[in-house]
Amino acid sequence: MSKKPTATSLTKDAEGASDPARHRRAPINAQLSTEERIELFRIMVRIRRFEERSLRAYQAKKIGGFLHLYIGQEAVAVGCCSLMGKNDHVITAYRDHGHAIAVGMDTKPLMAELYGKVTGCSKGKGGSMHYFDPSRNYWGGHGIVGGQIPLGTGLAYAVKYKGLKGAAMAFMGDGAVNQGAVHEAYNLAALWDLPVIFVVENNGYSMGTSQARSSAGDLARRADGYHMAWGTCDGHDVYEVRSVMNEFLQRAREQSKPAVVEIKTYRYRGHSVADPDKTYRDKSEIEEYQRTKDPINVFRSILIGDQVLTEAAAELIDTEARNEADIAANFAEASPFPTAEDIQKDVYWEIDHPEQRTSQGRLFFT
Amino acid sequence: MPQITYREAIRHALAEELDRDHNVVVMGEEVAQFNGAYKVTEGLLAKYGPKRIVDTPISEAGFIGMGIGASMLGVRPVMELMFWSFYSVAFDQILNNAANVRYMSGGQINCPIVIRGPANGGTNVGATHSHTPENVLANHPGVKVVVPSTAYDAKGLLKSAIRDNDPVFFLENTILYGEKGEVPESEYLIPLGKADVKREGKDITIVTYGRSVLHSLAAAERLAQEHKISVEVVDLRSIRPLDIDTVLLSVAKTHRVLIVEEQKPFASVGSQLAYMIQREAFDELDGPIHRLATIDAPAIYSPPVEIEQLPNPQRVVAAVLQALA
Numbered sequence: 001m002s003k004k005p006t007a008t009s010l011t012k013d014a015e016g017a018s019d020p021a022r023h024r025r026a027p028i029n030a031q032l033s034t035e036e037r038i039e040l041f042r043i044m045v046r047i048r049r050f051e052e053r054s055l056r057a058y059q060a061k062k063i064g065g066f067l068h069l070y071i072g073q074e075a076v077a078v079g080c081c082s083l084m085g086k087n088d089h090v091i092t093a094y095r096d097h098g099h100a101i102a103v104g105m106d107t108k109p110l111m112a113e114l115y116g117k118v119t120g121c122s123k124g125k126g127g128s129m130h131y132f133d134p135s136r137n138y139w140g141g142h143g144i145v146g147g148q149i150p151l152g153t154g155l156a157y158a159v160k161y162k163g164l165k166g167a168a169m170a171f172m173g174d175g176a177v178n179q180g181a182v183h184e185a186y187n188l189a190a191l192w193d194l195p196v197i198f199v200v201e202n203n204g205y206s207m208g209t210s211q212a213r214s215s216a217g218d219l220a221r222r223a224d225g226y227h228m229a230w231g232t233c234d235g236h237d238v239y240e241v242r243s244v245m246n247e248f249l250q251r252a253r254e255q256s257k258p259a260v261v262e263i264k265t266y267r268y269r270g271h272s273v274a275d276p277d278k279t280y281r282d283k284s285e286i287e288e289y290q291r292t293k294d295p296i297n298v299f300r301s302i303l304i305g306d307q308v309l310t311e312a313a314a315e316l317i318d319t320e321a322r323n324e325a326d327i328a329a330n331f332a333e334a335s336p337f338p339t340a341e342d343i344q345k346d347v348y349w350e351i352d353h354p355e356q357r358t359s360q361g362r363l364f365f366t
Numbered sequence: 367m368p369q370i371t372y373r374e375a376i377r378h379a380l381a382e383e384l385d386r387d388h389n390v391v392v393m394g395e396e397v398a399q400f401n402g403a404y405k406v407t408e409g410l411l412a413k414y415g416p417k418r419i420v421d422t423p424i425s426e427a428g429f430i431g432m433g434i435g436a437s438m439l440g441v442r443p444v445m446e447l448m449f450w451s452f453y454s455v456a457f458d459q460i461l462n463n464a465a466n467v468r469y470m471s472g473g474q475i476n477c478p479i480v481i482r483g484p485a486n487g488g489t490n491v492g493a494t495h496s497h498t499p500e501n502v503l504a505n506h507p508g509v510k511v512v513v514p515s516t517a518y519d520a521k522g523l524l525k526s527a528i529r530d531n532d533p534v535f536f537l538e539n540t541i542l543y544g545e546k547g548e549v550p551e552s553e554y555l556i557p558l559g560k561a562d563v564k565r566e567g568k569d570i571t572i573v574t575y576g577r578s579v580l581h582s583l584a585a586a587e588r589l590a591q592e593h594k595i596s597v598e599v600v601d602l603r604s605i606r607p608l609d610i611d612t613v614l615l616s617v618a619k620t621h622r623v624l625i626v627e628e629q630k631p632f633a634s635v636g637s638q639l640a641y642m643i644q645r646e647a648f649d650e651l652d653g654p655i656h657r658l659a660t661i662d663a664p665a666i667y668s669p670p671v672e673i674e675q676l677p678n679p680q681r682v683v684a685a686v687l688q689a690l691a
Contacts, residue, residue, distance in 0.1 A: 125470060126469075130470040134474050147431070147459065148463075150431020151438070151463060152435060153432045154431065154432040154433060155439055157436045158438075181428065345473065346471075359607050360607065360609060363507075365642075
């Protein structure tokens with residue numbers, strides 16, 4: 001039995017021109033208080049300054065492995081996560097610092113995690129790509145491209161199973177849309193009407209390969225193949241992100257319907273900071289985006305134009321964010337590393353709860 | 367005590383846990399309307415309805431990953447793989463996500479899932495459908511791996527697996543589904559990680575699990591009758607956690623060891639066992655540890671030859687005689 005297309009007024013053409021003024025007037029934005037608008041701005045600035053500080057720490061060799069920076073994409077995570085209700089959940093890939101701060105995680109344990117310290121949000125066991133905070137409905141932080149998308153679909157399944165009105169936002173980059181697991185998740189979500197929004201943060205490059213060189217067709221439009229609603233929006237305007245995402249989230253919560261939303265954005269740094277970044281794009285491309293579409297500058301201009309914020313207040317927020325990042329780095333620096341004994345903790349629930357262990361025998365081997 | 371099949375024992379375990387805990391959900395390919403590819407889940411849809419017994423598309427990475435995600439929020443999915451051989455298409459979900467998410471989150475998240483299904487050769491379905499991945503699975507800290515050999519064990523172990531807060535991979539056997547055994551009507555649990563001495567003996571210990579237990583018991587009977595050799599058969603039942611203590615006790619008694627496993631030899635479960643036995647009971651051994659495994663090639667189709675590729679009673683008898691020679 002085939003299902004009829006779930007054609008929806010929400011489905012928008014990928015080439016459709018965005019209308020910033022309309023999004024600013026959207027009820028979800030019109031209802032924001034002055035303080036709430038300033039808070040959106042503040043979180044974006046805090047993400048930016050946190051990551052710039054983390055980059056300096058990386059260059060000083062305080063941080064190992066990868067560091068995938070979100071700089072340039074801040075309005076996406078902040079806009080989406082600002083819409084979260086009690087039963088809404090977030091999961092993302094390895095470019096996960098922005099989402100972590102946007103859901104409300106403290107920057108000190110986030111920085112400490114990068115430093116590999118025991119005070120890190122994952123006790124130094126996850127690193128940059130593996131931030132988690134289930135108390136804030138934040139389920140990571142996942143390293144394998146697209147591997148988190150079935151998990152996000154499962155979060156939505158659990159919300160629906162428990163009869164709660166909520167939705168999961170499963171974030172991925174534009175490189176993930178070609179992974180099989182993503183399409184399997186699309187199919188399940190559409191087949192079973194799961195309340196999940198697949199958010200494609202399209203920054204134009206899957207590592208060093210442009211969208212044109214890696215993906216056939218329009219990314220969001222692939223939802224049509226599953227009779228799933230889809231939409232696109234510009235990700236440099238936090239109001240637009242909120243306005244577009246709110247419609248899909250409401251529909252997911254109220255009608256338990258999935259969707260794919262492709263948010264056009266841009267990253268200023270390499271795929272990871274170790275990425276040479278010069279083989280696949282011109283510096284002028286980055287500079288043009290920074291000059292015209294930097295999400296923080298764009299929102300700052302809007303807020304100042306609307307007399308929500310003064311230049312002085314914006315500068316103060318920036319100074320505070322820089323200080324916060326320094327405090328986080330100092331906290332990380334001063335914190336101890338995990339011990340060798342910590343290596344085998346947090347592997348098994350049973351080992352961590354010995355009084356409740358029911359199994360016998362050896363769980364670890366030498 | 368009533369005699370029921372291994373298949374029925376698993377079904378009863380599922381039903382009892384579905385009754386006990388509303389968060390338990392059975393999902394997989396053909397588990398509901400079709401009544402199970404091997405009829406393990408027969409009748410469950412009629413009794414528990416489509417919310418609890420869920421047919422999935424042929425989409426292992428998708429539905430296994432979905433179940434793992436749901437388990438992070440407290441649903442307890444029991445997911446059927448029609449063949450454990452299909453784990454390869456869900457490998458990232460099973461062994462990157464389920465195995466690692468607790469660790470990478472610093473212990474904030476747990477995955478109370480069970481993935482179950484048959485993992486065996488001997489049914490002439492060729493190399494793609496005959497994998498026995500318990501060694502591959504057990505190589506990943508964070509997971510538990512169980513391989514029951516009898517109806518009684520299957521029921522008691524599966525109930526424990528479903529209640530476990532860590533991911534448990536439960537490897538059954540299509541050839542065992544029809545095997546009958548005594549199973550009490552009253553509820554019981556068997557803890558994971560507790561081996562069972564299936565036959566007592568004094569001349570040699572066979573350490574084994576899964577269907578190879580049955581081959582070993584048949585061989586032990588013949589060895590007793592035809593060669594006056596007394597064989598002790600230790601059924602591990604659980605690979606991880608591993609009850610090495612029961613194995614070592616038996617070695618201390620017999621001083622001779624043969625490992626029998628339906629595994630390819632290289633880096634198998636038996637490899638780990640042999641390492642541990644020599645490390646921890648070196649002075650008890652009167653000879654080298656012997657091993658009988660699957661003949662090292664992809665699973666052959668040819669029906670009479672596949673029997674020879676796998677452990678079987680004749681091969682076990684020969685291996686014991688060689689070990690004692």
